[in-house]
Amino acid sequence: MASRCTLPSCIQVVCEGVPTVAALASERVYDDLKERIILGEIPGNALLSEGEVAQRLGVSRTPVREAFLRLQTEGWMHLYPKRGALVEGVDQHEGTEILEARRLIEVWAARRICATPTQCERVVDELDRALDEQEHALTETAPLPAFLDADLHFHQLLVERAGNRILTAVAHQLADRQRRMTALAVSAGADRPRRVLTQHRALLETLRTGDADAFAAALDRHFADIHGGDTR
Structure with a gap:
């Protein structure tokens, strides 16, 4: 059993199962920067400096440096010694x-879902509720994060209910980049979020009728209209 850490929080030591103050600071910087990159608040090709980020978040440079290294490993930025971190954009190929x-x-x-009518009916009901959440997100004071989360939930719920753990894991690995692409897409016009929602409802109707071929065609139209991509 792990022993409880009773040392003051200001002493940065590693106790089993208890994050250090430095680790918590690094995680906070990492979460902040990645979310701002995903939302487009930090655009691709932006050059970030350790000092500026540290000052904005009220931390030392060490946790910023650690967060930069982690984000570079995950492909969100590239570090240039003595210059800073260059945020990677979403290129067309990616x-x-x-x-x-x-x-x-x-x-x-x-x-897979359409092959079993009773399962399809249950999944359609769940997806219908998910779209109600996405509709509600449009009324939020800061709608973009909530809308992106609801968008992701709709697509991933479909995959999860198909029951393949490997494919579900792959879909989850794409989640952050999927949210970033959607953020870029819906920010391109005031009507974009509503168009996404309308197209999601069209996808849902194809499942309601059990027509997987119609779903594939509707998904192609959705991707082409919102993301400008032909995936056929």
Whole structure:
């Protein structure tokens, strides 16, 4: 059994199962920067300095440096010694590959679900409620994060209910980049979020009728309209 750490929190030591103050600071910087990159608040090709980030978040440079290294490992930025961190953009090739992977997984999931009418009915009910949440997100004071979460939930719920743990894990690995691409897409016009929701309801109707081929066609139209990608 892990012993309880009774040392003051200001002493940065490692106690089993208890994060250090430095580790918590690094995690906070990492979460802040990644979410701001995903939401587009920090655009691609932006150059970040350790000092500026540290000052904004009220931490030392060490946790910022650790967060930069972690974000570089995950492909969100590239570090240049003595210059800073350059945020990676979403290039067309990467975007196409993400959409292709999503299409393969989501169309397979739709076919699997439609093959069992009773399961399909249950999944349609769940997805219907998920779209109600996405509709509600449009009324939030800061709608973008809530809308992105609801968008992701709709697509991933479909995959999860198909019951393949490996494909579900792959879909989850794409989640952050999927949210970033959607953020870029819906920020391109005031009507975009409503168009996404309308197209999601069209996807749902194809499942309601048990027509996986119609789902695949509707998903292609959705990706082409919102993301500008042809994944067929």
